[in-house]
Amino acid sequence: MYENAYVDPKQKVSSLTEGEDPVKLAEFEERIQRGEKIEPKDWMPKAYRKQLIRMIEQHAHSEIIGALPEGTWITRAPGFRRKLALMAKVQDEVGHGQLLYSAAETLGKTREDMINDLISGKSKYSNVFNYPAMTWGDTAIIAWLIDAGAIINQVTNSKGSYGPYCRALERICSEESFHLKYGHDNVVFLATGTPAQRELVQDALNRWWTPIMHFHGPPDKVSQHTEILMKWKVKLATNDEMRRKFLDEYVPKIWDLGLSIPDPNLKKNEQTGQWEYTEPDWDEFKRVINGDGPCNKERLQVRRWAEERGAWVRRALQKAEQKYTVPLA
Amino acid sequence: MKSIDPRVNRMDLPSNEDGKEILEEQENWETYEVFHQKKRGEQHIHVGIVHAASPEMALIMAKEAFGRRRQTANLWVIKSAAVTASDYEDQDVFETTPEKTYREASDYYCMDRIRKYQQEHGIKDRKEERRNVQKANKEVKK
Numbered sequence: 366m367y368e369n370a371y372v373d374p375k376q377k378v379s380s381l382t383e384g385e386d387p388v389k390l391a392e393f394e395e396r397i398q399r400g401e402k403i404e405p406k407d408w409m410p411k412a413y414r415k416q417l418i419r420m421i422e423q424h425a426h427s428e429i430i431g432a433l434p435e436g437t438w439i440t441r442a443p444g445f446r447r448k449l450a451l452m453a454k455v456q457d458e459v460g461h462g463q464l465l466y467s468a469a470e471t472l473g474k475t476r477e478d479m480i481n482d483l484i485s486g487k488s489k490y491s492n493v494f495n496y497p498a499m500t501w502g503d504t505a506i507i508a509w510l511i512d513a514g515a516i517i518n519q520v521t522n523s524k525g526s527y528g529p530y531c532r533a534l535e536r537i538c539s540e541e542s543f544h545l546k547y548g549h550d551n552v553v554f555l556a557t558g559t560p561a562q563r564e565l566v567q568d569a570l571n572r573w574w575t576p577i578m579h580f581h582g583p584p585d586k587v588s589q590h591t592e593i594l595m596k597w598k599v600k601l602a603t604n605d606e607m608r609r610k611f612l613d614e615y616v617p618k619i620w621d622l623g624l625s626i627p628d629p630n631l632k633k634n635e636q637t638g639q640w641e642y643t644e645p646d647w648d649e650f651k652r653v654i655n656g657d658g659p660c661n662k663e664r665l666q667v668r669r670w671a672e673e674r675g676a677w678v679r680r681a682l683q684k685a686e687q688k689y690t691v692p693l694a
Numbered sequence: 695m696k697s698i699d700p701r702v703n704r705m706d707l708p709s710n711e712d713g714k715e716i717l718e719e720q721e722n723w724e725t726y727e728v729f730h731q732k733k734r735g736e737q738h739i740h741v742g743i744v745h746a747a748s749p750e751m752a753l754i755m756a757k758e759a760f761g762r763r764r765q766t767a768n769l770w771v772i773k774s775a776a777v778t779a780s781d782y783e784d785q786d787v788f789e790t791t792p793e794k795t796y797r798e799a800s801d802y803y804c805m806d807r808i809r810k811y812q813q814e815h816g817i818k819d820r821k822e823e824r825r826n827v828q829k830a831n832k833e834v835k836k
Contacts, residue, residue, distance in 0.1 A: 437699040481715035666707040682747035690775040692725040692743040
């Protein structure tokens with residue numbers, strides 16, 4: 366999940382607005398209704414702030430952790446141009462992490478707290494990055510299809526109500542379009558190449574299909590909770606809606622290349638216009654997101670290693686008179 | 695599983711078991727607002743923020759974050775703390791601005807009065823004279 370809003374259904378619906386000033390709440394909702402953006406210093410319900418911090422922070426972590434499986438392949442990328450392109454992509458992802466951390470900071474959580482919560486395992490990040498990029502084929506599939514899923518999520522969320530998040534997402538989406546083209550180019554190159562190259566990319570697709578289907582998160586029903594989040598434009602589409610959009614756009618493109626998708630039930634129902642598919646293993650999703658995936662431990666260890674190694678530099682540069690200010694926008 | 699990244703395998707990775715926090719408060723220094731100018735002659739526009747320990751470092755971070763992809767002529771960085779902003783709560787003070795049409799050029803039209811005066815006093819309309827001349831010239835050409 367590149368973070369869609371989520372409220373535990375066990376939580377009382379009234380808890381989302383409990384204790385809020387009804388007049389201010391009405392003004393806030395009217396503003397959103399009119400299509401205006403909410404800015405950092407505006408009044409907002411506590412539950413709105415909490416949801417957004419959680420969403421934007423986890424999105425930021427996903428960008429940073431997402432750079433790890435691909436970064437691994439920079440030294441082994443075939444050819445100079447691909448090395449340059451992959452380096453640029455990885456740098457973009459880290460840059461997106463920075464933009465998103467800043468957006469979350471405007472809501473009052475410090476960057477140090479966010480990084481600590483990532484390293485200690487308190488905050489989550491996109492589950493797909495707990496899987497390894499086994500071959501060069503995997504990097505091609507990640508750059509094309511994981512980024513495609515991310516773009517669908519990000520374009521959707523960029524229509525949200527919180528100004529700083531929307532602005533960050535717009536910039537991110539325009540940069541991601543290069544990632545998508547780069548990934549597609551790599552997949553096409555392999556799929557139209559030698560039998561060994563085709564096998565490489567088909568293997569990667571088979572390996573990544575489950576994580577790709579997991580990407581937008583488990584099916585969520587429209588409950589009273591989600592209705593409030595949708596009214597506040599924190600949530601703009603259900604997980605299934607985004608997954609269907611992804612399938613609609615990308616399955617035909619995968620089939621165009623003569624590649625097969627490891628789901629015999631995957632087809633578009635011509636009558637309903639909806640995609641039908643086998644539900645991916647959601648138990649696996651839960652297991653992995655709770656720490657038991659092939660790479661969870663390594664990802665966090667590498668992140669912790671980097672922070673520990675950098676600590677003396679960061680502390681040496683600190684000045685006694687420095688004072689943290691919440692960024693403006 | 696053992697990492698497939700040889701570089702990771704060479705690292706002396708710390709144990710993650712204790713879930714301990716690492717960063718201390720303010721370890722990521724201060725925040726700077728970044729302003730980006732695309733071309734010489736254009737305005738600097740606010741594009742976001744960076745964390746840095748000094749203005750010089752903020753410029754380097756801004757160059758990586760906001761100058762690596764798009765055309766850039768110049769960057770400014772300003773400590774967030776140095777910015778004084780108006781309050782959105784007071785946004786209503788600007789509400790009457792669009793009503794102040796007397797500030798707009800389009801709100802001033804006096805041709806009707808001029809024409810009326812010219813007709814009453816037998817003054818020829820310059821523009822109409824010119825149009826007549828042009829018309830006559832065209833007919834001569836034909």
